[in-house]
Amino acid sequence: MEKATQIELIHELLELQHENAQFLDERWEKTGPERYLSPDLFARERERISLALPQIVAHASELSQPGDFRTLDIAGRPVLLSRDETGTVRAFYNVCRHRGSRLVNDASGCRQRFSCPYHGWTWNNSGRLIGIPQEKSGFPGLDREEYGLHELHCEEYAGWIWMRLAAGDGFDAQASLGGMAADIEGMMAGDHVVFETTTREIAANWKLLVEGGLEAYHFRVAHKNTIAGLFCDNLSSYRCFGRHIRSVLPRATLAGLKEEPEAAWELGRHANVLYTLFPGSQFLVQEDHFIWIQGIPVAPDRTQLRLSTMIPRAEDTAGKQAYWQRNHQLTITTLDEDFALAEGIQQGLASGANTHLNFGRFEGALARFSEFVDDAIA
Ligand code: FES
Ligand SMILES: [Fe+2]
Structure with missing residues (x-):
């Protein structure tokens, strides 16, 4: 990511943190449970999204x-x-x-x-x-x-x-990324290798699994035993590039940047950046590696996932196996917390108990993703 963009994103988050505020959408929104349950909708998603898009x-x-x-x-x-x-x-x-x-x-x-x-x-x-x-x-x-x-x-x-x-x-893969192409090229994925892959079959709709990564509202509660302490409470921001979303999830060390000169600021040292490539690929970029999460919709209530820890090629044989193994395990343990919640949501929605779900103003990226799906199948 360009230095100027990194500095702009850091300023935005530091200001929000200073005011004890969040990155807010204009309004909060509601969506219907059928979005995660309907076989007809799933069939349309398959035709217009899974089969049609690169x-x-x-x-x-x-x-x-x-x-x-x-x-x-x-x-x-x-x-x-x-x-x-x-x-x-x-x-x-x-x-x-x-x-x-x-x-x-x-x-x-x-x-x-x-x-x-x-x-x-x-x-x-x-x-x-x-x-x-x-x-x-x-x-x-x-x-x-x-x-x-x-x-x-x-x-x-x-x-x-x-x-x-x-x-x-x-198709033209680069063109399909629009304004996000430079960031994805900047990840230098070609200089990385797969350290380890874990697969899961989750009893939940594929959209629930994408949405689980798009907000930091749940960290303090859902991830209290894993990563909550490493991140700022309910602080994140996002930008859309066509139907792709870049989310910034600042770590607790963000506040320390106020003491450092702007020229020394590096977003990657103080925040995780999550790229959500429409429809089903997510890259969670961390300080020295990234996680690749790939969802494959199987049925309205079933999704296959592959979760790969991607490490720099030069480190593949650098004697840091135990270090990468610990990283991979923490990622899987954390994501399993999200997946268990998603399976519970799927059952809860199928029960008919609720007439709608709510996306808060600080969960705006979920509302955008929802609109992108609607737009793609319209
Ligand atoms: S060779 Fe007969 S089905 Fe393949
Ligand atoms: Fe999570």
């Missing part, structure tokens, strides 16, 4: 060498990511072109070719059909060029692999 699906280091591949399911669709022999990352439906079997069952690995587990049709890692058992007698005249794997739009940008499932024109 999204991050992997970190570049997870496909670092030619031949590396990963499989995943997005919006109910089986996907195969592969770095081909030229170094280009490609995305395909993980579906055999003979009779539709799932082509690759392993979660990840390194292969030059993919051979179907049913009858053995085989493709190279660029998606070209290169082998059909008993082709001449069974499929005379078949044109192999017509039977490449079904390819999807895919792009490598800023250290991430981006993909879009919908057919039609390609």
Whole structure:
């Protein structure tokens, strides 16, 4: 993030802290429980958001060498990511072109070719059909060029692999970030590696899990046994860049900056910055590493999550394993507190007890996120 922006954001928070005030929206808002319960709404979100918009699906280091591949399911669709022999990352439906079997069952690995587990049709890692058992007698005249794997739009940008499932024109990952692109490039994700990944399947709507990170109102109560003491009570600010949100969550050390010259101020030393990339990726940037949280909606009341601690590549072998392990564990313990709350909310909403939920004036980022979802499915 640019130095001038860091200083502006620090001033804003220091002033609020000085006045014992919060970063407030114009008004507080209400939303209906059906937003988290409705199968119809979920189907529309799947069509207009999960299938239609470009999204991050992997970190570049997870496909670092030619031949590396990963499989995943997005919006109910089986996907195969592969770095081909030229170094280009490609995305395909993980579906055999003979009779539709799932082509690759392993979660990840390194292969030059993919051979179907049913009858053995085989493709190279660029998606070209290169082998059909008993082709001449069974499929005379078949044109192999017509039977490449079904390819999807895919792009490598800023250290991430981006993909879009919908057919039609390609996309520009950088343009899709709008004014947030410089910040995301500045994270230098390409110079990081995955230290450890934890996965969860949470019995809650995907939006509840995104929203859980967008305010600091709950820290003092919900995280009293973990991180509450490290942060300012109910102090955070946010900015929107298109449908993406940058939240700043200042740590308790913020007040000490008043004693330091402005030129020495560094936001990252005194605040966590949370980037919420619409629809489902969040990066929680901490002083020396960042957390990547990726949500995959499965059903109105079910979401798969992957939580990865991303560390500088140079530190991967620097003998700090125990340090990073402690960091990862604290993150998971803290987020598990949020997930347990989200599952409770999901049950509470389904009970019909409440006619609406309330977003306070200092929970404005949740109201914005809610509007962005409405706008995307309108
Ligand atoms: S379904 Fe894949 S080879 Fe037959
Ligand atoms: Fe939380």
